[in-house]
Amino acid sequence: MDDRLEGGAVKRVLMVAFHFPPLSGGSGIQRTLRFVQHLPSLGWQPLVLSADPRAYAQTGADLLPEIPPDTVVKRSLALDTARHLSLRGRYVGWMARPDRWMSWRWAAVRDGLQMIKTYQPDAIWSTYPIATAHQIGAALQRRSGLPWVADFRDPMAQDGYPSDPAVWRSYRAIEARALQQAARCVFTTPGAAQTYRARYPRLAGKVVVIENGFDEESFAGLSPQGALSPGKLTLLHSGIVYPSERDPTQLFQALAQVLASASFARSELCVRFRAPVHTDVLTALAVQYGLQDVIELCPPLAYREALAEMVWADALLVMQASNCNAQIPAKLYEYLRAGRPLLGLTDPVGDTAGALRAAGVEAIAPLDSVEAIAALLTRFLNSLAQGCAPLPRPQAVQQASRWARSQGLAKLLDEL
Numbered sequence: 001m002d003d004r005l006e007g008g009a010v011k012r013v014l015m016v017a018f019h020f021p022p023l024s025g026g027s028g029i030q031r032t033l034r035f036v037q038h039l040p041s042l043g044w045q046p047l048v049l050s051a052d053p054r055a056y057a058q059t060g061a062d063l064l065p066e067i068p069p070d071t072v073v074k075r076s077l078a079l080d081t082a083r084h085l086s087l088r089g090r091y092v093g094w095m096a097r098p099d100r101w102m103s104w105r106w107a108a109v110r111d112g113l114q115m116i117k118t119y120q121p122d123a124i125w126s127t128y129p130i131a132t133a134h135q136i137g138a139a140l141q142r143r144s145g146l147p148w149v150a151d152f153r154d155p156m157a158q159d160g161y162p163s164d165p166a167v168w169r170s171y172r173a174i175e176a177r178a179l180q181q182a183a184r185c186v187f188t189t190p191g192a193a194q195t196y197r198a199r200y201p202r203l204a205g206k207v208v209v210i211e212n213g214f215d216e217e218s219f220a221g222l223s224p225q226g227a228l229s230p231g232k233l234t235l236l237h238s239g240i241v242y243p244s245e246r247d248p249t250q251l252f253q254a255l256a257q258v259l260a261s262a263s264f265a266r267s268e269l270c271v272r273f274r275a276p277v278h279t280d281v282l283t284a285l286a287v288q289y290g291l292q293d294v295i296e297l298c299p300p301l302a303y304r305e306a307l308a309e310m311v312w313a314d315a316l317l318v319m320q321a322s323n324c325n326a327q328i329p330a331k332l333y334e335y336l337r338a339g340r341p342l343l344g345l346t347d348p349v350g351d352t353a354g355a356l357r358a359a360g361v362e363a364i365a366p367l368d369s370v371e372a373i374a375a376l377l378t379r380f381l382n383s384l385a386q387g388c389a390p391l392p393r394p395q396a397v398q399q400a401s402r403w404a405r406s407q408g409l410a411k412l413l414d415e416l
Contacts, residue, residue, distance in 0.1 A: 017049070235317050275299065
């Protein structure tokens with residue numbers, strides 16, 4: 001055991017997080033990992049309670065070296081109901097409520113209680129979007145009496161989400177318990193925080209905002225290396241393209257209109273989707289609108305390689321539908337640090353648009369408006385070609401670092 005843990009001088013926080021290396025894919029890993037990196041220098045030693053890697057559909061070793069070597073990490077038994085407990089692809093509904101990793105709860109509570117006994121932490125922190133993590137946090141708080149911070153990130157029970165009524169009721173029960181039982185409930189956007197203050201007015205004082213961000217160290221040594229697609233301008237979307245929350249249908253239709261009108265030469269454009277997951281949807285849209293020669297669908301990259309691609313792209317594409325107005329894609333903050341021109345397809349009144357404007361990005365159009373996207377694309381692509389597309393404001397970028405966010409979490413823990 002590390003000497004600092006034995007000495008008792010450093011405060012400790014037990015961090016319950018499903019998304020943690022060696023899980024591969026998705027920007028959600030970064031929030032917990034960067035807190036774990038930065039909190040020790042702010043007076044808090046993290047103890048990580050995560051899931052056995054067998055629970056992850058995809059793993060990779062690229063981020064494992066970034067876990068500080070003296071960090072205590074316990075990986076509790078967890079199974080994916082769909083992959084490990086189904087029969088011919090079918091399983092009983094309760095086995096996936098609140099999520100497919102509900103089996104993680106039993107071993108994690110046992111292991112968490114042992115960690116509390118051994119290391120005597122001063123607080124508990126659990127993080128969504130795996131709802132089971134908050135069930136674990138609630139159980140550990142109830143049995144230990146320690147102050148608990150429930151890191152929601154985004155809203156849980158929303159209108160029409162989750163679509164399964166039984167899962168929705170489970171989400172609503174978990175969030176209600178967290179608001180009652182946790183000392184603080186953390187959200188990543190002002191809209192999400194306001195939603196919960198209105199939903200639970202008597203408990204509004206518990207709701208705080210700690211946004212996502214980027215990690216400066218991850219960008220060390222990265223600089224533009226030339227065109228991703230020689231002879232073409234590359235517009236990059238890095239990350240999952242959700243069919244509802246980031247529906248690209250109107251974008252594809254607008255692209256087809258712009259290229260058909262000769263407002264921009266199709267031979268000079270590449271729209272690359274990196275690790276979009278729903279490739280079947282994108283392939284069908286590319287065929288439907290005759291964009292097979294413009295659209296590129298690419299597999300996942302290691303994290304640093306994905307950041308390098310953002311830095312090298314001619315421009316970066318943000319997509320967020322109006323049904324996510326209280327959410328901001330975590331990838332947006334890495335986009336800002338990449339220092340490339342940004343094109344935002346999102347509801348102008350939502351939190352994503354607000355974050356873009358705060359960074360000086362004005363190239364924004366609603367994701368569901370073909371006409372607005374086509375008009376914006378024409379202006380944006382020509383400004384790129386002329387080398388005069390505006391960049392995010394440096395001061396706004398600096399304020400979005402993970403170090404700054406970690407300072408906010410450390411301050412919150414100190415208050416508790």
